[in-house]
Amino acid sequence: MGLCMTLDVARIRKDFPILDREVRPSVPLVYLDSAATSQKPAQVLDAMRDYYERHNANVHRGIHTLAEEATAIYEGTRAKVATFVNAASPSEVVFTKNSTEALNLLAHVLPFGPGDEVVVTEMEHHSNLVPWQLACQRTGATLKWIGLTDDGRLDLDDLDRVITDRTRVVSFVHQSNLLGTVNPVDVVVAKARSVGAYVVLDASQSVPHMGIDVQALGVDAVAFTGHKMLGPTGIGVLWAPLARLEEWPPFLGGGEMIDEVTMAGSTWAVPPHKYEAGTPPIAEAAGLGAAVDYLTDVGMDAVRAHEHELTAYALEQLQAVEGLRIIGPTTTEMRGGAISFALGTVHPHDVGQLLDERGVAVRVGHHCARPACLRYGVPATTRASVHLYTSTDDIDALVEGLRAVKAFFGA
Amino acid sequence: MSADSMYQEIILDHYRNPHHKGLREPYDAQVHHLNPTCGDEITLRVALDGDTVADVSYDSEGCSISQASASVLTDLVIGRSVTEAGKAYDAFVELMQSKGQLEPDEDVLEDAVAFAGVSKYPARVKCALLAWMAWRDAVVQASADMEGSTS
Numbered sequence: 001m002g003l004c005m006t007l008d009v010a011r012i013r014k015d016f017p018i019l020d021r022e023v024r025p026s027v028p029l030v031y032l033d034s035a036a037t038s039q040k041p042a043q044v045l046d047a048m049r050d051y052y053e054r055h056n057a058n059v060h061r062g063i064h065t066l067a068e069e070a071t072a073i074y075e076g077t078r079a080k081v082a083t084f085v086n087a088a089s090p091s092e093v094v095f096t097k098n099s100t101e102a103l104n105l106l107a108h109v110l111p112f113g114p115g116d117e118v119v120v121t122e123m124e125h126h127s128n129l130v131p132w133q134l135a136c137q138r139t140g141a142t143l144k145w146i147g148l149t150d151d152g153r154l155d156l157d158d159l160d161r162v163i164t165d166r167t168r169v170v171s172f173v174h175q176s177n178l179l180g181t182v183n184p185v186d187v188v189v190a191k192a193r194s195v196g197a198y199v200v201l202d203a204s205q206s207v208p209h210m211g212i213d214v215q216a217l218g219v220d221a222v223a224f225t226g227h228k229m230l231g232p233t234g235i236g237v238l239w240a241p242l243a244r245l246e247e248w249p250p251f252l253g254g255g256e257m258i259d260e261v262t263m264a265g266s267t268w269a270v271p272p273h274k275y276e277a278g279t280p281p282i283a284e285a286a287g288l289g290a291a292v293d294y295l296t297d298v299g300m301d302a303v304r305a306h307e308h309e310l311t312a313y314a315l316e317q318l319q320a321v322e323g324l325r326i327i328g329p330t331t332t333e334m335r336g337g338a339i340s341f342a343l344g345t346v347h348p349h350d351v352g353q354l355l356d357e358r359g360v361a362v363r364v365g366h367h368c369a370r371p372a373c374l375r376y377g378v379p380a381t382t383r384a385s386v387h388l389y390t391s392t393d394d395i396d397a398l399v400e401g402l403r404a405v406k407a408f409f410g411a
Numbered sequence: 412m413s414a415d416s417m418y419q420e421i422i423l424d425h426y427r428n429p430h431h432k433g434l435r436e437p438y439d440a441q442v443h444h445l446n447p448t449c450g451d452e453i454t455l456r457v458a459l460d461g462d463t464v465a466d467v468s469y470d471s472e473g474c475s476i477s478q479a480s481a482s483v484l485t486d487l488v489i490g491r492s493v494t495e496a497g498k499a500y501d502a503f504v505e506l507m508q509s510k511g512q513l514e515p516d517e518d519v520l521e522d523a524v525a526f527a528g529v530s531k532y533p534a535r536v537k538c539a540l541l542a543w544m545a546w547r548d549a550v551v552q553a554s555a556d557m558e559g560s561t562s
Contacts, residue, residue, distance in 0.1 A: 349449055349474035349538060353417070365449050379450030379472055408418070409475070410427075 007306040009391045012298070015041040016389050027359040030397045035177050035205060035338040035385030036363050037227045040287070044230060047290035048283045059282055060256060060273075074282050077289035078272070084292045085222070086213040087239055094238040094245070094272040095280050099204040100127040102223035102238035103171070105275065106200050107131035109248040112168035114140035119163055119170045119197070121146040121154055122375055125177050126368040128202040128223075132171060141168070148375055152179040152328035159191045167192070171200035175209070178369040178381070179328030180311075180338040182206070189218045204228060208387070209307055209336055211300030214239050226284060230387075231291035235284035238275065245271035252277040295388075303388045310386050311337040314395045318384075321402050327376050337386035340367070343402060346409050348382040354408060355382075355401045362398070416528035417535065418475070425479035425522065430486055435468035439553035444545040446537050451477045453542055457549040459557060464488045464496050467546060476526075476535050481542035483523045493550060499523070503543055507536045 013019050016039045023029050031039060051073060057066035059074045075090070082090040096102040112118060118132050122145050136143045144162050147155040154172075163170060170192040175182045185201065192199045199219040203212055208229035214222050221244065225236040240248075250257055250268050254277030259267040268274045295303065312332045318324055323344035329335045343351050352364035363383045366373045373379060384398055438456035445452040451473030458466040467485045471478060484503075488496035502519045503526070511531035515524040529539045 347474035349451075349476070349535070353532070353535070370450075373450070379452070409423075 006309060007298070007302050007388060009306070009389065013389050013391070015043065015294075017042055017045075019389060023356070023359040023361075027357075030358070030360040030394050032384040032386065032390065032394055032398055033361045033363050034387035034390070035228070035383065037233070038208060038230050038387050039389065040230055040232065040291070041294050043294050044232065044287045044290045048232060048287040051283045051286035055286075056283075058279055070282055073289065074280065074285045077285040077292070080289050080292040080296075081237055084211070084296065085207065085239060086215055088215060089242060091271055092214075092239055092242050092245065094240070094275040095285065096223075096236040096238050096275075097234060097281070098227075098236035099202060099223045099225040100131075100236075102221075102236050103128050103200070103202065104131045105238060105251040106171070106221055106223070107135040108251050110169050110198055110200075111248075112139055112141045115166065116141040116168040117144055117164065117166045118142070119144050119146065119167050119172075119192075121172045121183075122148045123152075123154070123176045123179055123181065123369065123372045124171075124173055125202065125204070126370070127204075128171055128173060128200075129371070132169075142166075146172070148372065151330070152176075152181050152376075153334075154181075154183055154188075156184070156187060159188070163191050163195055163197065165195050167195050167197040169198045169200060171202070173202040173204075174206035174212070175203075175336045175338075176328070176369070176372070177205050177338055178340055178367045178372050178383070180336045180340070181329055182210075182334045182336055184334070185217055185219070193218075205336060205338065208295075210304045211295075220244055226288040226291065229288075229291055230294055231288035232284045235281040235288050242271060245274065250274055250277075254278045256280070298388060306388055307337045307386055307390075308332055310390055310392065310395065311335065311339070313392055314339055314384065314386070314398075317395055317399045318402075321399060321406070323406065324402065327378060327381050337390075338383060339385065340381035340383045342378055342381060343405065344409075346405060348380045350409065351382045351402070351405050354405045355398070358397065358401045358404070360398055360401045417532060419525040419528060421522050421525035422475065422479040425482040426475040429478055429482040431466075431468060431489065432470070432482065433468060434470050435466060438466070438468065439556060440549040442545050442549045442552065444541055444548065446473070446477070446541055449474070449538070451538055451541055453477070453481060453545050455481075455542065455545040455549055457546065457553050459493070459550075459553050462492050462494070464491055464493060464550070467549075469542065469545075471542070473541065474535075474538050476529055477538040477541045480523075480526065480539045483521075483526070484542050484546055487521060487523060488546065493554065496550075500543060500547060504540065506530060507539055 055069040057070040059071040078093045079090045082093045146158045200221045201219045203224045207224040221240040227233040257277040325342045327340040348364035365380050438458045441456045443454045453471035455469040487499045
């Protein structure tokens with residue numbers, strides 16, 4: 001295990017059963033795809049199993065013991081998440097299916113129409129681009145975007161041109177899943193505020209790795225997802241100030257989100273229930289609560305410091321591979337641990353396939369951020385991404401694998 | 412299971428030195444196909460001379476499997492009748508759907524037998540089929556145009 005001053009990685013890895021498995025006989029797993037989804041510690045798996053074995057019931061319905069226990073678990077996670085991101089109240093935390101659903105929700109409820117403009121950036125994941133494209137088609141608003149610089153940053157010189165008095169919403173990513181870039185939230189927020197626009201932040205890649213303070217960010221809404229922060233799939237989070245959740249209309253209709261229903265019409269429950277139609281992901285909430293506890297116990301400062309160290313090491317080692325080009329910032333300044341690159345002329349599919357032969361799991365493709373790939377003139381990239389359980393040994397295995405790929409293709 | 416079974420020397424040879432690559436005139440139909448999950452793309456042209464596949468030319472970008480597959484395809488279909496070429500197409504599609512369980516017929520598939528190993532990797536079957544699907548599409552269009560012009 002590589003030396004790490006900030007985190008006992010060897011101890012942490014023991015909590016993640018999957019990291020012990022072999023991909024094939026005598027080929028241990030080297031997992032470097034945490035930006036796609038993180039692995040889960042035993043504590044999360046245990047919490048979900050315990051929920052189904054001992055407490056399974058629907059929430060907010062019925063007064064029997066199990067229903068009350070299930071409700072306590074579900075609402076308990078809401079409170080944990082609120083504390084984790086420093087929300088003013090648990091009522092500001094809405095559970096969704098994932099970040100994508102949270103962003104679609106916002107694209108439906110935020111008020112804009114013909115003549116108005118919605119601004120995104122060229123580095124958005126499709127989940128923070130396509131919902132706004134659809135919303136603009138539906139409402140007659142116009143979609144605009146902030147371009148990128150050659151070194152993988154937002155082109156801030158573009159801000160004054162793109163964000164204008166007609167801008168109603170600015171929605172952008174905190175940390176890019178493709179480039180690893182961490183965007184200067186304060187700069188974009190200041191500009192958006194100066195024209196009175198709502199600000200939405202896609203924090204899918206930042207909450208799991210650096211922790212956030214939603215009140216300090218000064219935005220109107222934040223979206224993130226459970227499965228990238230050691231929790232299960234099927235549960236995501238929308239945070240917004242209570243006043244906003246009260247002001248905006250509902251999104252999905254159904255049970256749970258109503259106050260009074262007649263055949264002629266209905267009134268809405270108070271937030272967050274107003275935005276949680278139907279039976280919610282209860283076992284997933286149990287898992288997410290355990291994931292938040294786990295990250296809180298380790299400490300997000302320690303997680304961040306560990307990943308910063310790993311990213312520095314990975315950037316240095318990768319750039320020592322001849323013919324390798326990083327797509328995104330090449331230093332750790334304002335950067336996270338998702339690193340995309342091109343390896344000479346070898347196609348990412350071939351890179352990923354041969355790395356898999358060695359047990360090294362990376363992501364290849366356009367990473368649901370095709371416009372950014374086009375911007376940098378690559379149809380696809382290979383991406384390695386880290387989490388708190390990643391060690392320098394994992395990076396070494398990657399780099400050794402990349403040298404073998406080059407040798408195989410004579411590149 | 413090892414990548415050696417996928418990256419056969421024949422495949423690597425076609426990848427490094429693709430046959431019939433580049434877009435040529437004349438042609439009867441041109442199609443553009445892409446694999447949205449990985450960004451592989453191909454523009455492919457077919458020229459028919461009566462019932463004969465006179466030429467297949469293409470411009471493509473993608474992984475070794477998709478590039479080699481296009482090269483192997485052109486070797487197999489250029490100069491053949493549409494019916495004969497169609498048999499090779501059917502045999503190749505069947506091979507790619509076989510999950511490694513089929514012993515390919517070298518008389519029909521020639522160099523394309525090297526792709527048998529690829530059929531064991533579900534994520535890569537699309538790469539191998541990209542050029543073939545494009546060719547099929549172009550032949551159907553070219554044949555339809557021809558019928559339209561003679562009727």
